[in-house]
Amino acid sequence: MSTTLDLSRREFLRLSALLTAGATLPTWAAPADDTVRIGYLPITDSSPLLIAHARQLFEAEGLTAESPRLFRSWAQIVEAFMAGQVNVVHLLSPITVWARYGSHFPAKVTAWNHMAGSALTVAPSIESVKDLGGQQVAIPFWYSIHNVVLQQLLREAELTLVTRPKGKLAPNEVALTVMAPADMGSALANGSIAGFIVAEPFNAAAEIQGIGKILRFTGDFWNNHACCVVFQHEKDLQERPEWSQKVVNAVVKAQHWMRGHREETAALLARDGPGQYTPFPQPVLERVLVPNAERDREYLASGANRHTDWNRERIDFQPWPFPSYTEALVRALKETQVEGDNAFLADLDPAFVAGDLVDDRFVRNAVESLGGLTAFGVVGGWERTERIAV
Secondary structure (H helix, E strand, O other): OHHHHHHHHHHHHHHHHHHHHHHHOOOOOOOOOOOEOEEEOOOHHHHHHHHHHHOOHHHHOOOOEOOOEEOOOHHHHHHHHHOOOOOEEEEEHHHHHHHHHHOOOOEEEEEEOOEEOEEEEEOOOOOOHHHHOOEEEEEOOOOOHHHHHHHHHHHHOOOEEEOOOOOOOOOOEEEEEEOOHHHHHHHHHOOOOOEEEEEOOHHHHHHHHOOOEEEEEHHHOEOOOOOEEEEEEHHHHHHOHHHHHHHHHHHHHHHHHHHHOHHHHHHHHOOOOOOOOOOOOHHHHHHHHOOOHHHHHHHHHHOOOOOOOOOOOOEEOOOOOOHHHHHHHHHHHHOOOOOOOOHHHHHOOHHHHHHHOEOOHHHHHHHHHOOOHHHHOOOOOOOOOOOEOO
16 A cells, blocks of 8 residues: 555656746657557546547547557656657646646646546445544546545535655544556555545446445536546647647547447446457446436435436546536646645636636637537537536
8 A cells, every 4th residue: 555655646746847847848749640648547538539440530630649558647648748759638727737837837728638537435334524634535637627526525525635654643634645546456456545536437437336325426516527638639639730630530520429438438448348348348438428217316315416417427428628627627636736836826816817728729629510509419509507415
């Protein structure tokens, strides 16, 4: 357990060093060819990028795409992106804020990858957030929507956050631990942690294995929130706009297809699928991707979902980056404890970030080419009001 925590802390420090040095790195030069080079972590957040590759949607746009490169940590994927080894990646949305404003790295969000797709999973004995007092809970990264949501839930339950415990925790204290998602299930099973909050399908895997239960879905705390977003080099967006448009077209078309082909999506992403994109069996992925009315009722009864009028898809797909979300995220990050230097957040204006971090030209064109946002089940146009409630 201590080795896992040490490795996770080293990964965070490694990424901190990369982002601190980001502004001083040599200017990245676009390769001579137009090859799409995807970098991803094996979580359902990456699904649109993988399905775009699996269904040859990049080729349909006239592009060449290499086989996506799988990375095991956020530090690895950011390092490869900064070095130009990959040019299209999915990143946790808070990491993109850190990268652009903490290190001034020239890259922008071009689309959302998905909505919701994460949950707080706990040991079977835990009945409420309050029961996490005196316990350790794992998060995948300090700059993550998971950390943001969990800290708000802890505050609501009048629990005190501890990032580096020095002794036995008080009954009202909860220690947060950064841990690789792949290690969370075993840590929960052996009692090292009382719960974890992370992207799917790790929550579904814990349910199927009988080692944990869903205490709360993040999408029921923050309706239709983004988690991972598409991140691209600003140089590409400025100097290769046609290429950039084609890349976003393919990702958006993948999301549109996935909404009506969820079983097929699970089959394509499974470890036995043709692309072997993830290490998960198809039933685990189907538990995340395919709606199930009976389970939906069970989650409402247990309190994992509470808002009957909200979207309760375990994970859903629409690419439009609502400015209101980015603004709300920046405000939330200002109130979220993280390790490392986060002084850059103090001077960030949420409205400025919403307009500067995101380049929505390409995704708007792509969405409109498919009939508009209603093709993705979105009503109300290009703006919305964020709904965040316990």
